Amino acid sequence: xxxxxxxxxxxxxxxxxxxxxxxxxxxxxxxxxxxxxxxxxxxxxxxxxxxxxxxxxxxxxxxxxxxxxxxxxxxxxxxxxxxxxxxxxxxxxxxxxxxxxxxxxxxxxxxxxxxxxxxxxxxxxxxxxxxxxxxxxxxxxxxxxxxxxxxxxxxxxxxxxxxxxxxxxxxxx
Numbered sequence: 171x172x173x174x175x176x177x178x179x180x181x182x183x184x185x186x187x188x189x190x191x192x193x194x195x196x197x198x199x200x201x202x203x204x205x206x207x208x209x210x211x212x213x214x215x216x217x218x219x220x221x222x223x224x225x226x227x228x229x230x231x232x233x234x235x236x237x238x239x240x241x242x243x244x245x246x247x248x249x250x251x252x253x254x255x256x257x258x259x260x261x262x263x264x265x266x267x268x269x270x271x272x273x274x275x276x277x278x279x280x281x282x283x284x285x286x287x288x289x290x291x292x293x294x295x296x297x298x299x300x301x302x303x304x305x306x307x308x309x310x311x312x313x314x315x316x317x318x319x320x321x322x323x324x325x326x327x328x329x330x331x332x333x334x335x336x337x338x339x340x341x342x343x
Contacts, residue, residue: 172218173342174263176256176280178271179204179223179243182290185272209239211297214304215343217268220244220259224252260285268339286339296343 183189183200188207193200204221212219220242235244244259246252253276260267260280267285270293271277277287328334 172216172266173268173339174218174220174259174266175343176259176263176267176269176285177208177219177221177293178252178256178269178273178276178290179221180252181271181273182221182294185290186294188294205238205241205243207297207301208241210301212240214300217342218242222246222252222255222259225250256280257283265335268343286336288340288343293343300343 179201183193183204189200189203192203201223208219208221219240222244223246225245225247235242237243244255246255253273256269256271256276257279260269261283264284267280267283269277269280269285269287270290271280271287272290280287329337
């Protein structure tokens with residue numbers, strides 16, 4: 171099952187230490203830097219990625235939805251918010267969706283449709299780790315002999331199915 175990562179664009183930009191200073195200089199700089207970073211991330215992970223922004227009249231010449239460097243960009247139309255667009259996309263994608271937002275209401279609504287959710291800071295950290303591992307040449311499937319122990323410790327109770335599915339989806343990011 172391929173994942174569709176749906177990102178609350180301005181929420182991620184405003185909470186980011188990397189993109190927020192650029193956004194304060196010019197709105198387009200923050201968006202462009204985010205798209206650039208997500209494009210590099212997509213080359214590694216191959217997930218479908220859509221970033222949703224609150225709309226602006228000047229983007230309607232391209233339409234409310236278009237693609238830039240392989241990243242889907244959506245702007246909300248007049249009279250709707252980016253949160254509504256994200257929830258509609260999560261409802262359509264259901265189990266395939268991973269919603270990235272620090273807005274608790276958006277996350278709660280997306281989870282009711284079966285989508286996994288992740289905070290913007292957590293997603294940014296995972297994105298940086300993936301990009302850093304790619305640059306340093308680290309590989310998860312190295313050929314070193316396994317030196318682990320098979321003795322199990324701790325409680326034998328596993329998490330509920332919904333929690334396991336959430337961990338499985340977000341673990342792929």
